[in-house]
Amino acid sequence: MRILASLKIAGRALLRNKMRSLLTMLGIIIGxxxxxxxxxxxxxATKQVEDQVSSMGSSVITVFSxxxxxxxxxxxxxxxPTLTVGDAEAIAGLKDVVAVSPEVRDRAQVLAxxxxxNTQVMGESPEYPHIRxxxxxxxxxxxxxxxxxxxxxxxxxxxxxxxxxxxxxxxGQTVRIRNLPFLVVGVLTPKGFNLFGQDQDDTVVVPYTSHxxxxxxxxxxxxxxxxxxxxxxxxxxQDEITDLLLTRHRSKEQDxxxxxxxxxxxxVTATSRAMGFLLAGVAAVSLVVGGIGIMxxxxxxxxxxxxxxxIRMAVGARAADILVQFxxxxxxxxxxGGSIGIAGGVGxxxxxxxxxxxxxxxPFFWIAIxxxxxxxxxxxxxxxxAWKASKLDPIDALHYE
Amino acid sequence: MQTNPVIKLAExxxxxxTGEVDVHAVRGISLDIFPGEFVAIMGSSGSGKSTLMNMIGxxxxxxxxxxxxxxxxxxxxxxxxxAEVRNEKIGFxxxxxxxxxxxxxxxxxxMPMLYxxxxxxxxxxxxRAMQSLDLVGLGQxxxxxxxxxxxxxxxxxxxxxALVNKPSLLLADEPTGNLDSQTSIEIMxxxxxxxxxxxxxxxxxxxLDVARFTKRMVILRDGKIVTDEMVKNRSIAETELQRLRQxxxxxxxxx
Numbered sequence: 001m002r003i004l005a006s007l008k009i010a011g012r013a014l015l016r017n018k019m020r021s022l023l024t025m026l027g028i029i030i031g032x033x034x035x036x037x038x039x040x041x042x043x044x045a046t047k048q049v050e051d052q053v054s055s056m057g058s059s060v061i062t063v064f065s066x067x068x069x070x071x072x073x074x075x076x077x078x079x080x081p082t083l084t085v086g087d088a089e090a091i092a093g094l095k096d097v098v099a100v101s102p103e104v105r106d107r108a109q110v111l112a113x114x115x116x117x118n119t120q121v122m123g124e125s126p127e128y129p130h131i132r133x134x135x136x137x138x139x140x141x142x143x144x145x146x147x148x149x150x151x152x153x154x155x156x157x158x159x160x161x162x163x164x165x166x167x168x169x170x171x172g173q174t175v176r177i178r179n180l181p182f183l184v185v186g187v188l189t190p191k192g193f194n195l196f197g198q199d200q201d202d203t204v205v206v207p208y209t210s211h212x213x214x215x216x217x218x219x220x221x222x223x224x225x226x227x228x229x230x231x232x233x234x235x236x237x238q239d240e241i242t243d244l245l246l247t248r249h250r251s252k253e254q255d256x257x258x259x260x261x262x263x264x265x266x267x268v269t270a271t272s273r274a275m276g277f278l279l280a281g282v283a284a285v286s287l288v289v290g291g292i293g294i295m296x297x298x299x300x301x302x303x304x305x306x307x308x309x310x311i312r313m314a315v316g317a318r319a320a321d322i323l324v325q326f327x328x329x330x331x332x333x334x335x336x337g338g339s340i341g342i343a344g345g346v347g348x349x350x351x352x353x354x355x356x357x358x359x360x361x362x363p364f365f366w367i368a369i370x371x372x373x374x375x376x377x378x379x380x381x382x383x384x385x386a387w388k389a390s391k392l393d394p395i396d397a398l399h400y401e
Numbered sequence: 402m403q404t405n406p407v408i409k410l411a412e413x414x415x416x417x418x419t420g421e422v423d424v425h426a427v428r429g430i431s432l433d434i435f436p437g438e439f440v441a442i443m444g445s446s447g448s449g450k451s452t453l454m455n456m457i458g459x460x461x462x463x464x465x466x467x468x469x470x471x472x473x474x475x476x477x478x479x480x481x482x483x484a485e486v487r488n489e490k491i492g493f494x495x496x497x498x499x500x501x502x503x504x505x506x507x508x509x510x511x512m513p514m515l516y517x518x519x520x521x522x523x524x525x526x527x528x529r530a531m532q533s534l535d536l537v538g539l540g541q542x543x544x545x546x547x548x549x550x551x552x553x554x555x556x557x558x559x560x561x562x563a564l565v566n567k568p569s570l571l572l573a574d575e576p577t578g579n580l581d582s583q584t585s586i587e588i589m590x591x592x593x594x595x596x597x598x599x600x601x602x603x604x605x606x607x608x609l610d611v612a613r614f615t616k617r618m619v620i621l622r623d624g625k626i627v628t629d630e631m632v633k634n635r636s637i638a639e640t641e642l643q644r645l646r647q648x649x650x651x652x653x654x655x656x
Contacts, residue, residue: 005515016503311499314460315513315562316488318481394460398499 003328010329013301021333024297027290028337028377029344031283032370036345036362038279041352044360046272052194053265059231060131061238063091063224063245066255081220082255085208087248088224094240096233099127101225102208106216110204111176112164119160120203121177123211124225129155129188131227139171139186147207150214154182157201158190175204178215182206234260290337291377298330298385309389310397323390330382331375338374342367407471407569407601408434408457414465415452415624426452428624429466434603436569439596441612441632442605444621451574453621454605458493458572459486471569488516492563496575498555500547506558507543510534513566533561537591553584560591564600571595573604577611583645589614590638614638 014021065083088102104123109116126141128134142153154175161170170184182204191200212218228237238258245256302309309322346362353360415427427449434440444450455461456468459475462483468476471490478486487493500509510530514521521529534540537557547555556576563571573592577585593614596602604615612618613636620628 012504307499308501311501312512312516313484314458314487314493314499316484316516316566318484318516320481321516395455398460398495 006325006328007332009325010332013305013329014332020297024293025333025337025340027293028287028334028374029290029341031287031290032338032341032374033344033348034283034286035280035370036342036366037348037352038283039276039366040345040349040360040362041358042272042276042279043363043366044349044353044358046269046276047361048359049268049272050265053261053268054133059228059234059261061226061228061234061241061258061260063087063226063241064257064259065220065223066257082249083221083224084219085212085221087245088221090244090248091224091226091241094237094244096229096237096240097226098229099125099131099227101125101128101131102221103223103225104208104211104216104218105222106211108177108204108215110160110164112170112173113168115164117160117163119157121211121215122203122205123208123215124205125208127227128205128225131225134191135189136186137189138169139184142185142207147209150210151207152180152182152210152214153185153207155186155188155205156184157188157203157205159199159202160204161187177204177206180214182210231262234262287373287377291334291381294330294333294378295381295385297333298326298382299388301329302326302385302389305389306392306397306400309392310394310400313392313394314398319390322392323386326386326389327379327382330386331378334374334378334381335371338371341374342370345370405472406433406435406469407438408432408603409469410457410466411468412466413453413456413463413468415449415456415461416464426624427456427463430621430624430626431466432619432626432629434601436601437596437599439592439602439616440604440619441615441617442603442619442621443607443609443612445607447623448621449624450605450607450621452624454572454574454603457570457603458491459483484516485518488513489518489566490569492560492566492568492571494556494559494563494571494573494576496578498547498552498559498579500555500558500562502547505544505546506534506539506550506561507531509547509558510562510565513562517566529565530561533565534558536564536595537561551584552580553587556580556584556588557591560588560595564595569601571600571602573602575606576604577606577608582610583642585611586614586638586641586645589636590642593638610636 063083065081085102088100091097092100101124106121107118108121109118110121125147126143129136129141136155139155141155142151145151146153154177156170156175164170164175165173170187173184174181175184176182188201188203188205194200206215208221226237226241228234238260241258242254246254249255312322349360349362352358410430410432413427413430414425417424417426430453442450442453452461456463459470459478460483462478463476466476467474470486473486475483475486501512507527507530510533511526514526514529531540531543534543537560539554539557539561542550542554547558550558560571576592577588580588589611592602592604596616602615606612613632613634615632616635617631618628619626
């Protein structure tokens with residue numbers, strides 16, 4: 001028998017009991033809707049985290065100096081003077097290392113235009129914007145020449161621009177840091193808040209040499225930012241840095257810590273993945289319940305239509321024809337339910353995204369999975385009733401009252 | 402008459418194993434029915450006529466004996482092969498019409514073609530179904546649903562459905578059982594007309610009045626044939642109808 005004719009028969013049988021068909025589909029609709037909705041929300045959250053992490057530079061490795069311990073008191077990361085500019089230069093010579101920026105950080109009062117602002121002053125190399133995946137919107141980054149000459153040049157973040165140079169182009173103007181005049185050569189593209197709620201634009205970046213010799217009088221770095229050539233080489237580079245620094249520091253104990261953004265990203269996404277799996281598990285259970293509903297209704301339908309089955313068999317329908325007819329009916333129910341569920345799930349997550357201002361992503365992969373699994377549920381739950389129908393004896397079926 | 406019978410039953414037996422007692426419903430029936438015949442199988446309830454009917458209709462297999470339908474041995478076929486035989490060689494007409502409800506007359510008639518071994522394109526299905534409906538005089542009602550048709554009209558749709566696959570045999574099980582006497586005569590008229598066109602008809606009935614419209618009467622008792630004879634004084638539907646109308650006229654005039 002042709003599939004088209006079977007579809008027609010199935011459609012007519014389902015339309016005959018519109019309310020019943022709708023209620024039967026409801027189980028699948030809710031199940032699929034829950035799957036798509038939860039997957040959309042969690043993958044939206046995951047993507048948000050991934051975007052933020054990659055905005056910090058996804059193949060970035062940070063080397064922190066060790067913790068400073070004095071007696072029983074232990075300082076935090078970066079408190080011990082263990083990392084030197086020499087370490088940074090040695091790391092730059094490693095294979096698969098694309099860029100290195102020695103980093104020194106300090107907070108300072110910054111003055112300009114008769115206004116003042118307390119902000120983070122960072123000493124970095126000219127590679128810094130590249131490593132942090134951060135553009136310069138106006139002017140340019142300071143140069144290697146500035147590093148060598150301990151130049152008093154600075155690149156400032158948007159928040160600092162807003163606070164010190166309202167309605168003015170800061171490029172070419174001067175800011176005073178600890179009473180030293182620095183020429184503003186560039187403005188960093190606004191980046192917003194990071195994962196931890198810090199305003200990344202509230203910063204002034206100067207050559208690390210100027211920072212260490214003019215603003216502060218440090219000889220040690222807080223940390224070293226390293227960019228690996230790709231995500232794949234990260235762990236390899238991490239190992240090499242560890243080996244290199246252990247040799248250079250001639251210490252048995254590791255007086256530094258090597259961390260990558262990838263680790264951070266994995267930690268954060270693992271949490272939201274676990275959440276997603278949990279939701280998908282709940283949704284899968286409701287899909288199974290929906291499948292049981294379909295089986296139930298198909299059994300009722302087979303009993304109700306015993307005489308119809310008898311007539312069809314009398315005029316020449318084979319067992320396989322009857323089986324296919326009822327299977328198609330069950331699959332039609334669940335596939336339509338699945339489609340409505342997909343639409344509902346996408347609609348729900350879009351609404352939530354709109355109201356709660358959360359990003360949502362519905363991966364096509366999951367839409368396909370939801371559709372296929374609802375069809376499979378139709379086949380599984382429709383099979384027993386259909387098989388039962390196909391095994392009816394035509395004589396008994398014809399005389400069924 | 403031709404030498405090749407449409408139906409050739411030889412020593413057919415049917416035993417039902419229900420519970421502890423075996424029911425021997427058909428006990429050795431041999432019967433030849435030739436093309437163009439119009440046979441009534443009669444008998445009281447329990448005579449085995451329904452069982453015989455089911456076997457002739459390839460709905461059931463005999464426990465013993467052989468059954469050749471149009472030259473093929475049906476008694477040994479499996480379920481699917483029997484379904485194919487029913488589809489291609491037999492047209493059924495039932496007492497309760499057995500039409501699919503909420504389905505137009507045309508689609509009811511098209512239904513057997515869905516199960517044909519050979520694909521029939523839909524416009525050809527439509528054409529053949531219309532021809533079939535025209536044959537029973539219901540071409541005008543093709544789009545009506547069974548609940549919009551009278552009993553006689555429904556039975557005509559059923560006959561059209563039975564004929565649509567051009568079977569070698571039309572099998573009717575108490576086709577007038579649910580109809581009043583005038584409609585019964587009309588339906589018998591349809592059968593007679595079809596038989597005049599060469600269609601072989603076997604009909605099960607317990608009413609002698611109805612059986613008199615056929616050409617040959619086979620009477621069963623206790624699973625065996627007790628009488629097999631040609632019908633004398635055969636009723637012709639048209640004259641019977643005319644007589645019925647005159648009687649009704651007379652009743653009207655008298656009152």
